[in-house]
Structures are given as structure tokens and as C-alpha cells.
Amino acid sequence: MMCAVLGLGATSIVFSDGFESQTGRWQISAPNCSGTGTATVDDTVAHTGSASLRISGGAGYCNHVFADDLTDMRAASPTWFVRFWINHTTPLPTGHVTFLAMNNAADNNTALRLGAQNGALMWNRQSDDATLPDESPAGVADSFVLPTNRWTCVEFGVDGSGDLDTWVNGTAVPGLTENGVAAPGITDQWLARGNWRPNLTDLGLGWESYADQTDTLWFDDVALGTSRIGCT
Numbered sequence: 561m562m563c564a565v566l567g568l569g570a571t572s573i574v575f576s577d578g579f580e581s582q583t584g585r586w587q588i589s590a591p592n593c594s595g596t597g598t599a600t601v602d603d604t605v606a607h608t609g610s611a612s613l614r615i616s617g618g619a620g621y622c623n624h625v626f627a628d629d630l631t632d633m634r635a636a637s638p639t640w641f642v643r644f645w646i647n648h649t650t651p652l653p654t655g656h657v658t659f660l661a662m663n664n665a666a667d668n669n670t671a672l673r674l675g676a677q678n679g680a681l682m683w684n685r686q687s688d689d690a691t692l693p694d695e696s697p698a699g700v701a702d703s704f705v706l707p708t709n710r711w712t713c714v715e716f717g718v719d720g721s722g723d724l725d726t727w728v729n730g731t732a733v734p735g736l737t738e739n740g741v742a743a744p745g746i747t748d749q750w751l752a753r754g755n756w757r758p759n760l761t762d763l764g765l766g767w768e769s770y771a772d773q774t775d776t777l778w779f780d781d782v783a784l785g786t787s788r789i790g791c792t
Contacts, residue, residue, distance in 0.1 A: 670687040
């Protein structure tokens, strides 16, 4: 069943999935190594409909688990707009965690990752461990603290030139935005590498803990498009 929540770019939708039926889009993967973490379709919590993707995220570096779409991202190239609703139970930790990862074929097949550090949302480039925003007081203050036990709409757009935009509940998050314009204390790490260009080939929703962090997360109404999708 297609998810009902479409918005700004409905004509540009590549897919929209509310996890109401299993179409074979998502495969369970565990980059590097796996542990106790699980990814399942849950019929007890949902944003719309009656089902969602539940991630039970375990602690420890070797505890990676993702539901991975290996095919659809190529259909959106060279721009990728993603919208998802997320609900989780544990406040974002001080340490680094990842809950969304995309393989970048233009960067030695390393991941472009969305997660958290210092309690706020953060982009991370696996190849050089650069973060957006910087893990500085100014950078953290310019990000967003993801609330617990409620559904939150997260959108982002990435294009082949390296520009990156992020919105939460329809509002742009300055610290999670990069358009080539330097913002001291916020974009220094990211822009230190001036030739970064993405070619994203998959979309993984899950959990990577690099220390002792755990969380239970639900994802619902996930959509991919070639223009911004919106939350309503």
C-alpha cells in the first residue's frame, strides 16, 4: 500500500512506502558486522495506516542493522529528495550514532550518514569523518534535537554538486544545510574538502552505535523523489 502523505513534489515521486505490504523493496543488511539489533515490520505503532518499520538498535560498534533499498535511489539521480517520519524512545546521545545511511559510489563506496552526536542531529561523511554541523557549541545549537515518543517529519535533499538541505517538520535546519557558503563554526569540517560530489546508490534505515548507545526507532511513510516532497 502506498503511503498517503505526499506533498510538494507529488509528481516527482519515485516511491512512497508506508510498510503496509511487503513488496521486496527492503532487504536486511548489516554493514561491517552485526549483533543483537533487529529490523522488522511492526503492526503496533504507525504514523499512518497500521504498520511501520521498527528498528531495535543495540549497543556496541559491531551492532549494525538496516532495512536497505538497493535499487530505487538510482532512479532519482542526480538529485535525491527523501522524506520519512521517525519516532524513537531514547534521547539522542552524546556519542555518535547513525540511523540513516546511503552508499556514495563517488566516494569509494563509503556512506553519507544521518544520525546524531552531542544530542542533536548530524550529517557524517564516512570517508573523512567530517560532520555537518561542526561539533562545536555553535554547530550543535544550529541543529535540531529530535524529540522522543512522537512522530517527527524529516526531509532532506542532496544533489550531485554536493549541496545538502534538511528540513524538520517543514522548517529548514540551518546547521544541517550546506550550499557552498562558509558558516564559521558550523560548516568548517564539511567544506574543508571542497571537491566532494555524491552519487547515492541505496537508502538504509536502521542503527549503528559506535559505543554503548541503544534506541528503539520506528520509520513510516518513507518517500523518495526528484524534488522536495513535503510533510503533508
